[in-house]
Amino acid sequence: MLILECPYCGVMADETDLHGDGEAHLKRFGPGSSDDDFEGYLFMRKNPKGVHFERWRHASGCGKFFHAARNTMTLEVYGTYLAQTLEPPKAIIDAVKAKHPEWEGYK
Amino acid sequence: MSNAVSTLNGASFEGYVRVEEQGLVGMITLRGDLTSKALAKAVKSATGAAMPGQGEIASGDKGRVGWMSPDELLLIVDHAAANDMVAALTKALAGEHALAVNVSDARTVFRIIGAAAREVVAKVSPADVNALSPGQLRRTRIAQIPAAFHMIDEETAELVCFRSVGKYxxxxxxxxxxxxxxxxL
Structure with a gap:
């Protein structure tokens, strides 16, 4: 069972309280962008075995979106953080690097 | 105006705890900036309760105020007073980015009474109910529907859900x- 702490409520919510919303930190390409950019935005998703950044929604709680850094292989959770960020905060990056010094980094 | 009727008209069930529907309960959803002084003052004058902290529920002489999310409060008040309270809140928050709505007839309230009240709620919810002390409010789900509950005392739980799923x-x-x-037990 995956348990994530909602950064808005401070509640340790298990995954049945939450809704997964796919990859985090996507940059939107809308009208006026090239076809390649638009295709990438719509369809291209990372599917790593290991460290991954995801968007979650505390669906049956406060209803807010938040981000989570977790490991898709071990289900280890490195931390959760607010949705109002364009890339993972330093504390999260440090937590991942402490566990996986060889991790190539976000991006 | 037609008579207001609660979802199950005060139905109750006597099991190893008592489950009872609470009849008509006034409820107001208030959204806005919870750090705003004007909002805290309006809530205080409406219910007599202080602004609750994250995940808490506060009591006043005219009602209770629950923290639902970083920008949402639930005011539990007398059913007959709810409309006037919404008008007073709207007036007090005229310059604020806030909204008060009377949702009394869109909700159903239950009390679970008995020594095993926590256990019965814990059976249907993923929340850690044993860690929930009186004064804390938890918004989560029960089986397949969203609900919020809090302990009034060690042997009484109060649970709020949407009216459309009240029977469920x-x-x-x-x-x-x-x-x-x-x-x-």
Whole structure:
């Protein structure tokens, strides 16, 4: 069972309280962008075995979106953080690097 | 105006805990900036309760105020007073980015009363109910529907859900409270 702490409520919510919303930190390409950019935005998703950044929604709680850094292989959770960020905060990056010094980094 | 009727008209069930629907309860959803002084003052004058902290529920002489999300409060008040309270809140928050709505007739309220009240709620919810002390409010789900609950005291839980699923919630709680279904007692 995956348990994530909602950064808005401070509640340790298990995954049945939450809704997964796919990859985090996507940059939107809308009208006026090239076809390649638009295709990438719509369809291209990372599917790593290991460290991954995801968007979650505390669906049956406060209803807010938040981000989570977790490991898709071990289900280890490195931390959760607010949705109002364009890339993972330093504390999260440090937590991942402490566990996986060889991790190539976000991006 | 037609008579207001609660979802189950005060139905109750006597299992190894007592489950009862609370009849008409006034409820107001208030959204806005919870750090705003004007909003805290309006809430205080409406209910007599201070602004609750994250995940808490505060009591006043005219009602209770629950923290629902970083920008949402639930005011639990007298059913007859709810409309006037919404008008007073709207007036007090005229310059604020805030909204008060009377949702009394869109909700159903239950009380679960008995020594095993926590256990019965814990059966139907993923939340750590044993860690929930009186004064804390938890918004989560019960079986397949969203609900919020808090402990009034060690042996009484109050649970709020949407009216459209009120019957489902009652049947669910009845089932969890059936004699013979005790886990720890």
């Amino acid at each position: 919630a009652f049947d669910l709680l009845k089932d969890a409270a059936l004699p013979g279904g005790e886990v720890y």
